[in-house]
Amino acid sequence: MAPAALDHTRTPRRSAALAAGVLVAGLGLAAVPLGAADGAVTTLYVGGTGCSDAGTGTASVPYCTIAKAAKVAVAGQTVLVSSGTYTDEVFPWHSGTSGSPIVFQPAAGAAVTISGAKHGFTISNQSWITVSGFTIESSPRDGIYVYNATGVTLTGNTVRTSGQRVSGSTAYGMYLNAMTGSVVSGNLVTNNSASGIFLTNGSTGNQIVGNESSWNAYGYVRNAVGIDLRAPGNVVRGNRVHDNEDSGIQSYPGGDNNTVVDNVSYHNMGFTTTVQSNCSQPPTGNTAGCLTGDHGIDNYGVTGGSVVGNTVYANVSAGINLEGVASGTTAGYTIADNVAVDNAIGCPDGAGGTFKCPRTRGNIRVDATSQLGTSVDFDLVNLSVAGTMMIWGSTSYTSLSAFRSASGQEPRGLQADPRFSNASGGVFTLQPGSPAIDSANSGAPGHLATDAAGQPRADDPSTANTGVGARSYDDRGAYEYQPTTSTGSTP
Amino acid sequence: MSPTAAPLRRRPPVAGVVLAIGVAVATAVVANGATSDAGTVPSRSAGPPPVSSLVSDCASMGTVLAAASGATAPGASAATVGGARGRAATVARSTTSDDVRELAQNLADDLAAYRVAVSTATSDSAQRRADIGAMVRGDLAALRRLCHR
Numbered sequence: 001m002a003p004a005a006l007d008h009t010r011t012p013r014r015s016a017a018l019a020a021g022v023l024v025a026g027l028g029l030a031a032v033p034l035g036a037a038d039g040a041v042t043t044l045y046v047g048g049t050g051c052s053d054a055g056t057g058t059a060s061v062p063y064c065t066i067a068k069a070a071k072v073a074v075a076g077q078t079v080l081v082s083s084g085t086y087t088d089e090v091f092p093w094h095s096g097t098s099g100s101p102i103v104f105q106p107a108a109g110a111a112v113t114i115s116g117a118k119h120g121f122t123i124s125n126q127s128w129i130t131v132s133g134f135t136i137e138s139s140p141r142d143g144i145y146v147y148n149a150t151g152v153t154l155t156g157n158t159v160r161t162s163g164q165r166v167s168g169s170t171a172y173g174m175y176l177n178a179m180t181g182s183v184v185s186g187n188l189v190t191n192n193s194a195s196g197i198f199l200t201n202g203s204t205g206n207q208i209v210g211n212e213s214s215w216n217a218y219g220y221v222r223n224a225v226g227i228d229l230r231a232p233g234n235v236v237r238g239n240r241v242h243d244n245e246d247s248g249i250q251s252y253p254g255g256d257n258n259t260v261v262d263n264v265s266y267h268n269m270g271f272t273t274t275v276q277s278n279c280s281q282p283p284t285g286n287t288a289g290c291l292t293g294d295h296g297i298d299n300y301g302v303t304g305g306s307v308v309g310n311t312v313y314a315n316v317s318a319g320i321n322l323e324g325v326a327s328g329t330t331a332g333y334t335i336a337d338n339v340a341v342d343n344a345i346g347c348p349d350g351a352g353g354t355f356k357c358p359r360t361r362g363n364i365r366v367d368a369t370s371q372l373g374t375s376v377d378f379d380l381v382n383l384s385v386a387g388t389m390m391i392w393g394s395t396s397y398t399s400l401s402a403f404r405s406a407s408g409q410e411p412r413g414l415q416a417d418p419r420f421s422n423a424s425g426g427v428f429t430l431q432p433g434s435p436a437i438d439s440a441n442s443g444a445p446g447h448l449a450t451d452a453a454g455q456p457r458a459d460d461p462s463t464a465n466t467g468v469g470a471r472s473y474d475d476r477g478a479y480e481y482q483p484t485t486s487t488g489s490t491p
Numbered sequence: 492m493s494p495t496a497a498p499l500r501r502r503p504p505v506a507g508v509v510l511a512i513g514v515a516v517a518t519a520v521v522a523n524g525a526t527s528d529a530g531t532v533p534s535r536s537a538g539p540p541p542v543s544s545l546v547s548d549c550a551s552m553g554t555v556l557a558a559a560s561g562a563t564a565p566g567a568s569a570a571t572v573g574g575a576r577g578r579a580a581t582v583a584r585s586t587t588s589d590d591v592r593e594l595a596q597n598l599a600d601d602l603a604a605y606r607v608a609v610s611t612a613t614s615d616s617a618q619r620r621a622d623i624g625a626m627v628r629g630d631l632a633a634l635r636r637l638c639h640r
Contacts, residue, residue: 323611324616
């Protein structure tokens with residue numbers, strides 16, 4: 001380094017003065033994250049007539065590529081992108097700060113697509129970055145890749161068709177690796193060739209809120225999940241996950257202590273004529289085809305989580321599933337306030353008919369390894385045809401009452417039609433008279449004062465309050481019934 | 492010897508301090524991952540990793556691939572699977588290549604789940620083991636593709 005090269009050319013006094021100067025100047029500058037200086041531009045522009053990556057990103061001479069703007073943008077600057085389809089991988093070179101993030105977003109009214117870049121965005125070793133409002137499609141690798149970052153906000157993006165449905169070429173919609181204290185909200189993550197949103201490697205303290213993750217599939221092996229958690233201590237709230245090739249939401253080894261609340265997980269169930277390496281084939285109909293889909297919410301080999309206030313409907317196998325905890329380990333799960341209906345019945349046979357679903361059954365299933373320390377209560381379950389309602393340990397029960405008598409769980413559970421507005425159409429709000437209304441435990445871990453749609457809890461004057469906790473009128477399931485005339489949302 | 496060292500010997504002390512501040516500024520800027528249109532060299536944490544990291548990581552991938560292949564062989568023990576997972580996780584932690592990290596982490600994650608399937612005797616563990624085994628093979632295919640193996 002230059003100062004060392006200078007040392008032997010100077011007297012000790014001069015060297016000391018020089019070292020002090022370096023130290024003072026260096027400390028003073030390095031302690032402050034690089035940011036837009038006072039009076040510096042706060043907006044960088046990308047795309048449009050007269051663009052040049054050799055310029056400075058002004059409105060009159062914008063950059064041509066988002067990647068160029070990402071290279072120079074510093075804390076407090078916003079990168080506004082004009083309409084168009086861009087092909088560059090966006091790789092921010094600097095961090096923002098908590099109060100002055102670096103923001104990437106389309107210009108007002110603009111529609112911006114990033115197509116074909118290896119990753120649409122790679123946020124690696126940079127923090128306090130916001131990515132908002134982009135469409136990212138056809139990335140050979142994951143649509144958005146984050147590594148070792150905090151304070152990232154990914155919001156309002158559409159991420160689709162990442163990777164290829166070929167072994168070795170698949171890609172996630174969002175791959176979130178060692179990401180902490182971040183927010184992923186309001187994104188549509190669909191039709192990717194691996195799981196939609198994937199958290200791994202110690203990613204913790206994140207909020208995964210209000211996203212839709214759907215139609216994700218490997219194509220050759222049944223394993224793409226809507227939201228896949230391999231990391232602990234995250235909140236997954238108010239998401240809609242459906243029609244994925246595997247489970248809607250899952251916590252797998254590494255994913256302890258996650259809170260899964262107020263989500264809607266439905267119809268993770270399908271049929272493909274492509275043979276898969278782990279498929280279940282129907283005994284009738286198209287017997288050469290494969291059944292896709294799995295649990296609504298799967299918890300496998302994990303402990304300490306909460307599954308609260310979700311609506312879980314018409315998935316291929318057990319709607320809410322706990323299994324695979326190491327022998328002698330306390331699972332310590334809380335399952336409460338959920339509405340789980342018609343799971344593991346009526347699987348498609350590929351010829352317009354249905355057959356008996358081939359894998360695990362039940363609206364809620366707790367296997368023999370997962371019972372220790374697990375609590376199941378205040379759920380509403382139902383089947384529209386006879387079948388397995390619940391599983392506790394190795395025993396199946398066709399009714400909630402039988403389950404309750406044998407297990408001692410669900411003392412305040414209900415078995416009844418929840419009266420969804422339009423389940424086949426994916427509308428799971430409650431109709432008047434639903435037994436889910438005003439009957440939840442508002443004190444369940446993770447239970448919120450608002451529902452999946454952000455609506456406040458509301459007391460239905462025509463329904464007796466049978467719930468418990470600070471508010472005895474909260475509803476079970478993801479959506480709070482909003483009576484025409486509300487008495488207010490606070491006690 | 493730095494090419495700038497000889498001229499500096501003839502400069503007065505004030506000039507040296509000014510230069511030192513300049514060096515400090517440059518150091519601070521680089522430490523913040525800054526760059527400029529003039530082509531300042533980025534810090535290690537900024538910009539894509541050097542290609543050499545991918546090359547060197549792929550060179551050591553043979554043992555990871557072999558261990559993972561063995562882990563999904565019939566009759567492999569939970570300890571064998573755990574060992575393979577450890578190798579993959581070590582690569583994922585140490586690499587500076589985003590590509591290698593992502594794929595090695597995928598492999599480590601799926602091997603962690605596979606270890607649960609191997610060590611948990613439930614009525615459905617065979618099904619789960621088959622599912623996850625297929626995923627591990629997909630992870631291996633991706634690593635082989637990346638490393639041209």
